[in-house]
Amino acid sequence: MRRPLIRKLEKFTRLSQADKDMLLRIAAQRVRRFAAREDIIHEGEKPEFINLISEGWACRYKTLQDGRRQIIAFFLPGDLCDLNVFVLKEMDHSIGAITPVVVSEISRTAFDEMMIGHPRITQALWWESLVAAAIQREWTVNLGQRDALERMAHLLCELFIRLEAAGCTSNSSCEFPLTQTELGETLGMSTVHVNRTLQELRASNLIVLKDRTLTIPNLKALQDVALFNPNYLHLDREGRHLDANEE
């Protein structure tokens, strides 16, 4: 019933019923569950599968020798980890569950099989992987140029819009399972400063964040604070833009 990948890919292109059936079939082949905080794959291992997150939140992260940890990316429902990972000999980072997650493991043969005869899927998956790269670039800008408030606002905008594309929002709210520690590891700031920054956003009525639920009463206003330009998410299928209402 929840098909976040399909929902997301259809932001980019139209899929036939056969395409959708194929995606659902592949995703059903090998399903694994992980507990919150459990590693899905660890640095140094040889990757054997493409992982599709079908439920829950996960993250890519790296740890320095002295223990500092940086979260490099979030995987939300419908996100794929590393389409072409088969080329590499070993993982240079880890992927860990944030909440309990359900993951579909896609083998190389299943993946190749899917690409053959489904050009729409193929193209849509390339799009998804290019968007992932664009997000990584935007994070570089975020960490390099924006101050704490802008940075936090930018992250919240991005996550909200991505969740919306996957069908995981209702009105102006979404589940938001990240702890302040995880936010700090993402944005390169201390938990104390994460807290200060969230307080400031709350005081300006830009966000409501309580009981693992995030509400953004006025997305446009938050985007303005963040200097957020959604173009890097490439969600506009026909020159349609994100500030126009969706669906």
Add this chain to the structure above:
Amino acid sequence: MRRPLIRKLEKFTRLSQADKDMLLRIAAQRVRRFAAREDIIHEGEKPEFINLISEGWACRYKTLQDGRRQIIAFFLPGDLCDLNVFVLKEMDHSIGAITPVVVSEISRTAFDEMMIGHPRITQALWWESLVAAAIQREWTVNLGQRDALERMAHLLCELFIRLEAAGCTSNSSCEFPLTQTELGETLGMSTVHVNRTLQELRASNLIVLKDRTLTIPNLKALQDVALFNPNYLHLDREGRHLDANEE
């Protein structure tokens, strides 16, 4: 005579003579030159070609509305910009020359032609693009977790090792055309602090940087300061490691 791309790809796999001839032929088809500081492609344009930097340095960058600029990646001789860029409708960032550069433009058809019948090339190009993604991730870690000194040291290590892979170093030196302003835009720090940081590295005899030439007398020592782990560059073809001597 200088074939940085081939040299680099051979770090990953062996190429046949036919493979090399093909690469050289493709690269010779459309050659363009750009002056230093000139844009190769600008945000908002529709990308028509894969760009191969054959001489000089270029960078990917993004500018915020208020003018702050972040350099997101460097392109060194032998680097390719965005293999699969044909999928996207418009650039979400710009690519600019740092020095005068020579660029080979590779059209979609030329690219497809090259992939057919040259599986080694195909695989090597995927490898190159996955390494580019890994570098982007490492930059996220760099900006998020390392302090100014570590950050600078890390960048210098990375650039030196990449230049080495492209055959652009001699002994422990390489050309280094970046201004302190550009270093600041890369590392998210003010030019004043870039200057302080470079002084500190010089004072510790970790680098010699003068007249656009960088010398790293003791790479291992600089790597230690940077908490630099070269695994993300995936340069070890047979489990060989970078600290072992190359070639």
Add this chain to the structure above:
DNA sequence: AATGGAGATTAACATAGGTAAGGTCGTTGC
């Protein structure tokens, strides 16, 4: 030789954000 500009350097001062410590609250386990 004088002029001008880009880049590098330095100093004096200001501040965003880090560190350390501790407190509250709710949940889990015994």
Add this chain to the structure above:
DNA sequence: GCAACGACCTTACCTATGTTAATCTCCATT
């Protein structure tokens, strides 16, 4: 029931880094 814990929040203090602005050094022009 209470101990232990994890998330969160807060305060006080400290430091890495930013800001501003002045100076210096090369080069390239004229």
